[in-house]
Each structure stands twice: as structure tokens, then as C-alpha cells.
Amino acid sequence: VAKEQGDGFYHFYDSIIENQRAESMQLENELKSALRDGQFTLYYQPKIDAVSNEVIGAEALIRWIHPEYGIISPAKFIPLAENSGIILDIDEWVLREACRQNKAWQDQGLYNFPVAVNISARHFYQSNLIPMITRILEETGLDPCYIVLEITEGTLIKNVNYGIQIMEDITKMGIRISMDDFGTGYSSLSQLERLPISEMKLDRSFIEGLTDGSRKSSLVRAVIELGHHMELKVVAEGIESPDDLKFLTELKCDEFQGYFFSKPLPGEEFCGFIRDWDSSSVIDIFDSEK
Numbered sequence: 001v002a003k004e005q006g007d008g009f010y011h012f013y014d015s016i017i018e019n020q021r022a023e024s025m026q027l028e029n030e031l032k033s034a035l036r037d038g039q040f041t042l043y044y045q046p047k048i049d050a051v052s053n054e055v056i057g058a059e060a061l062i063r064w065i066h067p068e069y070g071i072i073s074p075a076k077f078i079p080l081a082e083n084s085g086i087i088l089d090i091d092e093w094v095l096r097e098a099c100r101q102n103k104a105w106q107d108q109g110l111y112n113f114p115v116a117v118n119i120s121a122r123h124f125y126q127s128n129l130i131p132m133i134t135r136i137l138e139e140t141g142l143d144p145c146y147i148v149l150e151i152t153e154g155t156l157i158k159n160v161n162y163g164i165q166i167m168e169d170i171t172k173m174g175i176r177i178s179m180d181d182f183g184t185g186y187s188s189l190s191q192l193e194r195l196p197i198s199e200m201k202l203d204r205s206f207i208e209g210l211t212d213g214s215r216k217s218s219l220v221r222a223v224i225e226l227g228h229h230m231e232l233k234v235v236a237e238g239i240e241s242p243d244d245l246k247f248l249t250e251l252k253c254d255e256f257q258g259y260f261f262s263k264p265l266p267g268e269e270f271c272g273f274i275r276d277w278d279s280s281s282v283i284d285i286f287d288s289e290k
């Protein structure tokens with residue numbers, strides 16, 4: 001059990017925090033060999049349309065299957081990878097793998113919808129970002145309309161004007177951009193209107209405790225309205241219960257993602273989920289409460 005939960009890694013992780021220099025060198029080497037030895041894999045979490053209840057997309061989320069420590073969460077190693085150049089190689093691997101897999105599933109007739117990929121802030125300002133995306137699209141033959149890049153608000157702290165320019169270059173390629181963890185980071189509302197994004201993802205912290213009747217619901221309502229005024233799709237992350245779903249449906253949220261529908265799944269299991277998905281099962285939840 002300890003192995004599956006990556007306990008060994010957490011001890012290692014603690015020692016990195018305590019003893020920065022030596023241990024982070026070791027981690028960087030571990031991440032390099034993990035890439036080389038194929039220890040990374042992508043899990044996929046479905047996104048559900050609020051009106052049709054159909055699966056209309058997925059987010060690719062990286063997992064590190066460590067031979068000794070087991071499955072390691074990206075929340076643990078991505079921040080560390082971001083402190084070294086290795087994040088660039090990881091992001092490139094993720095994008096290539098997500099595009100390859102999406103194309104393969106489409107070719108097999110499984111579905112036609114976009115897969116969203118998280119791009120770290122550090123990568124965003126690299127001059128090779130656009131050439132890298134172009135190369136991967138050519139290699140995999142995936143139409144750019146089937147990728148969404150998720151960036152966080154923090155990405156724009158560095159240089160808003162330059163950031164917007166890069167975003168515009170990306171959208172000109174036919175790739176959509178989603179603002180991830182919306183409301184937890186930079187949050188300069190005056191700039192929001194300038195951003196060429198097509199979607200905002202409300203951070204899970206907005207959804208937690210939403211149905212307790214707190215003032216949070218007024219806040220969430222206002223944020224969703226703001227998004228709609230800017231002609232953005234509003235996605236709620238972290239839907240865990242039927243109550244969350246009901247509430248956000250009433251608030252006219254457009255899309256849902258969360259454990260209530262499915263945890264992120266390995267590719268094979270994700271295919272199974274798509275095949276078995278019955279959009280009417282969601283409607284049953286509402287009906288059963290009447």
C-alpha cells in the first residue's frame with residue numbers, strides 16, 4: 001500500500017525541501033531518467049457538457065509511475081520540475097503524448113473532442129514554444145482544433161503584454177486557451193478582458209463548501225456571469241457530489257469536471273468510460289430527487 005501511495009517519494013520529497021541543493025540535483029537526474037525510461041504516463045479526466053450531459057472533452061494529467069515509490073502525483077513533482085529546465089522536456093512529452101493518443105482514439109472512431117494539456121508558466125515564455133507545438137502537430141497529424149492549452153493566471157504575472165502576444169500567436173494557430181484555477185492567482189480583472197481565451201476553469205476551492213449556503217454562492221454566481229459576459233465557457237473543476245452538480249447547473253455553468261463523474265483514468269480505462277457513458281444517467285440524478 002505504501003508503495004502505491006508513493007510514501008517513499010514523500011520522504012525523499014521532504015528531504016529535498018530540507019536540503020535543497022544536493023537533493024534537487026538528484027531529483028533532476030531522476031526526472032531525466034524517468035523521461036528516458038518511460039516512467040511517465042497520462043491519465044485522462046472527462047469533461048461533461050451541462051446541457052447535453054455528453055462527454056465533450058478531457059484533460060490530460062501526468063502521473064509518474066516510479067519503479068520504487070509507485071504513483072507520484074504531479075502536485076509533488078511538477079513544482080520541483082519547474083525549478084529546473086526539465087519541465088520543458090516534460091511539457092513537450094505531455095503534449096506529444098496527448099496529441100498522439102487523441103489522434104489514435106479519433107482514428108479508431110472512439111470520439112472527436114479536444115484534449116486539454118497543462119502548460120507550465122516557465123514554458124510559456126520559451127521562444128521555442130510555438131515551433132515545438134507546430135512540430136508536434138505535424139508529427140502527430142492532429143488538427144489544432146483538438147487541443148486546448150491550460151495556463152494559470154500566474155503565467156501572466158511575468159509580463160502581461162508579452163504573455164498576451166504569445167496567447168494570440170497560439171490562438172492564430174487554431175488552438176484554444178483555457179484559464180485554469182481561475183480566481184486563485186493573478187486575477188487582474190482589468191486585464192481579463194484583453195486575454196484571448198475561450199474558457200475559464202473555476203478552481204475547486206470555489207466549489208468546496210458551495211452548497212453550505214455561505215456567501216460563496218453569490219461570489220460564484222457573479223464569476224460565472226462575468227465569464228458569460230466575456231463570452232467565455234465556464235467550467236467547474238472538482239464536482240464531487242450531486243449537490244455540487246445541481247447547484248452549478250442552476251448557476252448556468254457550462255461544463256463540469258470532477259470525481260463525481262470520474263477520476264482521471266489511465267488511457268485504457270478512459271476508453272471504457274467513454275464507451276459506457278450514458279448521458280441520461282445524469283438526468284436520472286435530478287429526477288430521483290423530485
Ligand code: C2E
Pocket residue numbers: 045060061062073074075078091094118119120150180181204237238239240257258259260264
Ligand atoms: P489542474 O490542472 O488544476 O488539474 C486538476 C486537478 O484536480 C487534478 O489533480 C485532478 O486530478 C484533480 N481533481 C479533478 N477532479 C477532482 C475532484 O472532484 N476532487 C478533487 N479533490 N480533485 C479533483 P492532479 O492530476 O493531481 O494535478 C495537479 C496539478 O498538477 C494540476 O492542476 C496541474 O496544475 C499540474 N499538472 C498535472 N498534469 C500536468 C502536466 O502534464 N503538465 C504540467 N505542466 N502540469 C500538470
Ligand code: MG
Pocket residue numbers: 059118150180
Ligand atoms: Mg488543468
Ligand code: MG
Pocket residue numbers: 180181201203204237
Ligand atoms: Mg485547475
Ligand code: MG
Pocket residue numbers: 180181
Ligand atoms: Mg492546479
